Amino acid sequence: MSTSEAVVSARSISKTFGKGGVNALQDIDLEVGQGEFISLIGPSGCGKSTLLRVIGDLVEPSSGEILVNGKSAHRARLDRDYGIVFQAAVLYDWRTVAKNIALPLELMGYDRATRAGRVRELLHLMELDGFEKHYPWQLSGGMQQRVSIARALSFSPALLLMDEPFGALDEMTRERLNVELLRIWAELGSTVIFVTHSISEAVYLSTRVVVMSPRPGRITSVVPIDLPQPRTFETREDPRFFELVTQVREALHAGGAEL
Amino acid sequence: MNAYAQSAPRAERPWGRRLRGWVPALVVLGLGLAAWEWLLPALGDERYLLPPLSDVLQAFWDDRSELLEAGWITFKEALGGFVLGCSLAFVLALVLARWRPFGNALMPYMIAANAVPIVAFAPITNAWFGTLSPWSKIVIAAVLCFFPVLVNTLRGLTSVRPESIELMRSYAVPQRVVFRRVRIPNSLPFVFSALKIASVLAMIGAVVGDYFGGSTDALGVKVVSAVSVAQYETAWAAILVASMLGIAFYGAVAFAERLALSWHPSTRAGNE
Numbered sequence: 221m222s223t224s225e226a227v228v229s230a231r232s233i234s235k236t237f238g239k240g241g242v243n244a245l246q247d248i249d250l251e252v253g254q255g256e257f258i259s260l261i262g263p264s265g266c267g268k269s270t271l272l273r274v275i276g277d278l279v280e281p282s283s284g285e286i287l288v289n290g291k292s293a294h295r296a297r298l299d300r301d302y303g304i305v306f307q308a309a310v311l312y313d314w315r316t317v318a319k320n321i322a323l324p325l326e327l328m329g330y331d332r333a334t335r336a337g338r339v340r341e342l343l344h345l346m347e348l349d350g351f352e353k354h355y356p357w358q359l360s361g362g363m364q365q366r367v368s369i370a371r372a373l374s375f376s377p378a379l380l381l382m383d384e385p386f387g388a389l390d391e392m393t394r395e396r397l398n399v400e401l402l403r404i405w406a407e408l409g410s411t412v413i414f415v416t417h418s419i420s421e422a423v424y425l426s427t428r429v430v431v432m433s434p435r436p437g438r439i440t441s442v443v444p445i446d447l448p449q450p451r452t453f454e455t456r457e458d459p460r461f462f463e464l465v466t467q468v469r470e471a472l473h474a475g476g477a478e479l
Numbered sequence: 480m481n482a483y484a485q486s487a488p489r490a491e492r493p494w495g496r497r498l499r500g501w502v503p504a505l506v507v508l509g510l511g512l513a514a515w516e517w518l519l520p521a522l523g524d525e526r527y528l529l530p531p532l533s534d535v536l537q538a539f540w541d542d543r544s545e546l547l548e549a550g551w552i553t554f555k556e557a558l559g560g561f562v563l564g565c566s567l568a569f570v571l572a573l574v575l576a577r578w579r580p581f582g583n584a585l586m587p588y589m590i591a592a593n594a595v596p597i598v599a600f601a602p603i604t605n606a607w608f609g610t611l612s613p614w615s616k617i618v619i620a621a622v623l624c625f626f627p628v629l630v631n632t633l634r635g636l637t638s639v640r641p642e643s644i645e646l647m648r649s650y651a652v653p654q655r656v657v658f659r660r661v662r663i664p665n666s667l668p669f670v671f672s673a674l675k676i677a678s679v680l681a682m683i684g685a686v687v688g689d690y691f692g693g694s695t696d697a698l699g700v701k702v703v704s705a706v707s708v709a710q711y712e713t714a715w716a717a718i719l720v721a722s723m724l725g726i727a728f729y730g731a732v733a734f735a736e737r738l739a740l741s742w743h744p745s746t747r748a749g750n751e
Contacts, residue, residue, distance in 0.1 A: 278645050298651045306642040314664045314742040323660070327650050357744045 226287070227379055227411045228252040228275055233284035235270055235437075243436030244270045248284070250430065250439065254378075257405055257412045259422035259429045261468065262475070267437025268415045269383050275413060276304055276381050288379065300328065302379040303372030307387045309364035311356040311371075318343070318352035321370045328375060342370040345404065362393035366400075373404070380405075382414045386421070395453075398424055402451055419472070423447075423464045424456060431468060433475030440475035443468050530712045538712035539719060546701065546713075550720040553698035556613050557685035557728065560620020565677055568625045569670070572632035576662065577654065582633065589633075593626035598687045610692040620684030624677035631673035635666025668743055671736040678732045682725040 228250065235245040245267040252258050260268040273279035274286055277297035288296035296302065303324075311320045321342055322335045330338070343349050346366040356364055365385055372380060386394040398421060405412055416422050422429045429443040445464055447455055455461055516532040539546060575582035601619050608615035639662055647657045689699020698721055705713040 273645075276645075276649055278648055297649065300649075300651060302649065304646065304649045306646075308640065308642060310640065310642040310646055312643075312661065312664065313744075314667075314740075316742075324650055327652050327656065327660070355742050355744075 225254055226251045227254055227256075227289060228413065229287040229290075230271075230275070231285040233271070233274060233281045233286055235267070235274065235279065236282045245274070245281070246436035246438045248437075248439055252411060252413060255409055255411055257402075257414065257425055257427045259414045259416055259426040260432060261416055261419065261422045261429055262432030262437075262472065263434055264417075265434040265437070266432040267434070268432050270437065271432075272381050272383050272413060272415050276302055300324075300375060301377060302381050303375070303377040304381045305365075305368050305372045305383065305385045307384040309356070309361070309368040311364055311367055313356055315355075316352060317348060317354050317356070317359070317367050320356065320367055321374055323371060324375050338374055342374060345373070345407075346370045346400070360393075362389050362397060365389065365397065369401070369404075373408070376408070378410055380410050380412045382412065384415050384417065387417060394418075394421065395456075399451075399453065401425065406450055419465050419468050420456070420461075423461060423468055424451060429468050431471040431475055433472070441471040443471060527709070527711050530715060534712045535715040535719060538710075539716035542713060542716065545696075546698075546717055546720050549696050549698040549701045549717065550724050552613075552694070552696055553616075553685045553689060553721065554682075554724045554728070556616040556688065556697070557620050557681040557724075559613070559617040560622075560684055561624050561677055561681040561728075563617060564621030564624030564681070565628045565674060567621070568628035569632055572629050572636060572666075573658065573663075575629075575633055576636035577658070582637075586633070589626060589629055593630055597623050597626075598684065601684075601688050601691045604688070605691050605693075611694050613694070616685045616688035616693060616697075619688045620681040623680040623684040627676050627680070628670070628673040631669045632666055635669030636662045638669075639665050667740060671732070671740065674732050675729060675736070678728045679725060682721065682728060686721050 229252075230248050230250040233245055233248040233250075234243070236242065237244055248267075248271060250271075260271060262268050270279055274281050275288060275293060277288075277293040286293045289299075289301050291299075312323070315323065318339050321339050325335045325338060339352065343352055346369060348363065348366055348370065351359065351363070356367070359367065369385070386397050389397065401412075402425060412425075414422075414425060423445055424447075426445050429445060430439055431441045431443065432438065433440045443464065447458065447460060447464065512532055515529070519529055520531050575585060598619065600622065601615075604615040604618045608618060636658075643661050643665075644657065647661055652660075686699040686702075689697045690703055693700050695704070698717055701717045702714050702721075705711070705717065
């Protein structure tokens with residue numbers, strides 16, 4: 221892919237926290253094309269979350285160049301080019317489900333009717349119908365995270381940044397949300413950058429898995445995932461799935477990760 | 480919608496069950512009042528220690544218009560101090576939260592000031608504003624309210640999870656919006672805890688301010704002058720009025736809290 225089509229284009233990004241401190245990222249080169257689903261995987265401290273935040277212009281790189289949608293990451297943030305989802309749902313306790321989902325639309329000045337219509341679509345898309353008047357504390361962790369994804373999708377950003385969004389959920393919920401996320405990704409044709417600890421999750425979801433290692437945080441290998449689309453529950457039983465899981469695990473080991 | 484109906488936040492408990500929850504407290508109240516009325520006099524006839532309840536109530540009834548008038552005057556002092564002190568504290572907390580270096584420079588002193596027995600300043604504010612002026616009492620009540628509200632509000636404004644702020648940054652909104660949408664709502668449970676404390680402190684400030692001199696129709700002055708002429712029943716009646724006003728004030732703030740924080744899990748019914 222050429223740079224002009226790339227949604228994200230990182231050139232020798234480095235990030236050092238504090239004076240002479242931790243090398244969170246070193247010489248990161250990464251190109252993400254339109255419609256890709258990229259997972260960043262690696263042990264704690266490999267800088268995967270930092271890299272996600274550099275892309276989102278929430279952390280400034282110490283050196284290197286980062287383009288998002290062909291413009292500076294800063295410009296892209298000001299243009300609200302991406303939606304973000306964190307490990308914690310980060311819902312506002314004082315807002316109902318509907319109002320949490322509508323928050324970005326409110327901040328961006330959409331009128332009430334547009335917001336209401338969009339919220340209805342998203343509640344349906346995330347299978348949250350009937351919960352619009354609930355407060356966050358009334359929802360399970362999995363449902364809270366669905367609300368948080370709905371909020372990130374509310375203004376239809378072309379890029380979705382996800383920082384271990386299912387890391388705090390139980391295995392059953394996680395697998396179900398994985399399926400839902402792929403359905404939405406296919407439906408919306410958006411680009412996703414997804415940080416995870418889980419090898420099987422990364423392989424199941426991604427078009428490419430980016431393997432990182434710590435001290436200093438760097439990319440050690442990129443594993444293309446050639447599993448057929450759309451992926452279903454059966455995909456996890458495909459022999460090719462296990463081969464790819466093994467390949468990613470070995471890449472993590474080769475990078476020095478202790479698993 | 481079924482799921483919603485089942486877990487509605489304000490599922491009302493039946494009145495009967497709610498009243499039954501109050502029974503133990505009411506029994507204790509009854510026993511306490513009975514002991515005051517009959518047990519204390521039986522132990523000795525020391526009227527100056529604590530006159531029997533019926534005498535206090537009689538004194539209240541005899542002087543009711545004067546005592547309620549005095550209570551109203553002192554309550555206005557407390558309310559004025561509460562409004563003044565709490566609003567200044569809230570505004571300063573916003574400033575300190577917005578410009579953190581200021582906050583970091585001032586906070587140690589604010590916390591230290593919070594531990595100072597501020598009623599000790601009551602005679603001084605009398606000197607500043609004049610003994611008879613309500614302002615000397617309003618100011619002492621205001622200063623008493625100021626520090627707890629400041630410290631709690633600042634904590635509420637700043638104890639926001641970092642992702643909440645990152646989310647707002649991802650929407651590229653100015654600080655003003657971050658405050659309005661995130662920091663201020665997040666601070667409200669803290670603010671209301673402080674306001675409840677402040678409502679009590681404001682009454683204390685106003686009454687103690689009266690003790691150091693004030694217009695003769697203020698409640699604290701009534702207590703002092705009644706004691707000086709050994710009218711203990713009247714003094715206790717005045718104290719009773721002050722207590723009732725204090726409890727009503729606290730109750731009003733607690734009620735406002737329930738209304739403002741209806742979203743907060745702590746206000747959901749039946750969560751014990």
